[in-house]
Amino acid sequence: MSFHEMVPPDPKRLYRNCEDRMLAGVCAGLSDYLGWDRTLVRGAFVLGTIFFAPFFIMSYVIMWMIMPKRPKMLFRDQGEKTFWQSVNTRPGGTVGDLARKFRDLDTRLAGMERRVTTPNFDLEREFKNLGA
CATH class of the missing domain: 1.20.5 (Single alpha-helices involved in coiled-coils or other helix-helix interfaces)
Structure with a gap:
């Protein structure tokens, strides 16, 4: 059992969203945390990678290793998810x-x-x- 499995889920924490992922769920997790559109975050990452490839690729890999996976039932409903996103932003x-x-x-x-x-x-x- 890992440390992240022992700690109860925190709705204010930044998680990787592995359910709506394209690669590792980092961009999807960032978009969930900030309440932004996933396409916008992914597009910004692609543009950043085109112009600053080493920095963006390295930061993506580091975030992939550091960010825990989002628990299955982090929010009860969409209203609770919206509330916690507003707390974060x-x-x-x-x-x-x-x-x-x-x-x-x-x-x-x-x-x-x-x-x-x-x-x-x-x-x-x-x-x-x-x-x-």
């Missing part, structure tokens, strides 16, 4: 989105609490129970 915006969601949830919860704690709540519930 724009962490400040993600924190703002979460703060807005919690503020909305807090407002809704305060409204429910006001409704339940009013003196009329028990009376209305008793009238509903009489009709049922």
Whole structure:
């Protein structure tokens, strides 16, 4: 058992995507991590290899050896995958989105609490129970 198999999967980590790979999954993994189109990342790699072959080939081989394979069930659904990609690409915006969601949830919860704690709540519930 390797070290990467013992550590639980981290959705913020850079993985090789061996399911959608062309060679070793490095470009597919980069595109998943950054939320970019795979064709764009692969095209940039090919262009870079044409102009700077030794650097790009060496860096690809090093990334191939260093990056672990992506676990099978890293994300439950597409929404979770989109969320973690936004955390990787724009962490400040993600924190703002979460703060807005919690503020909305807090407002809704305060409204429910006001409704339940009013003196009329028990009376209305008793009238509903009489009709049922």
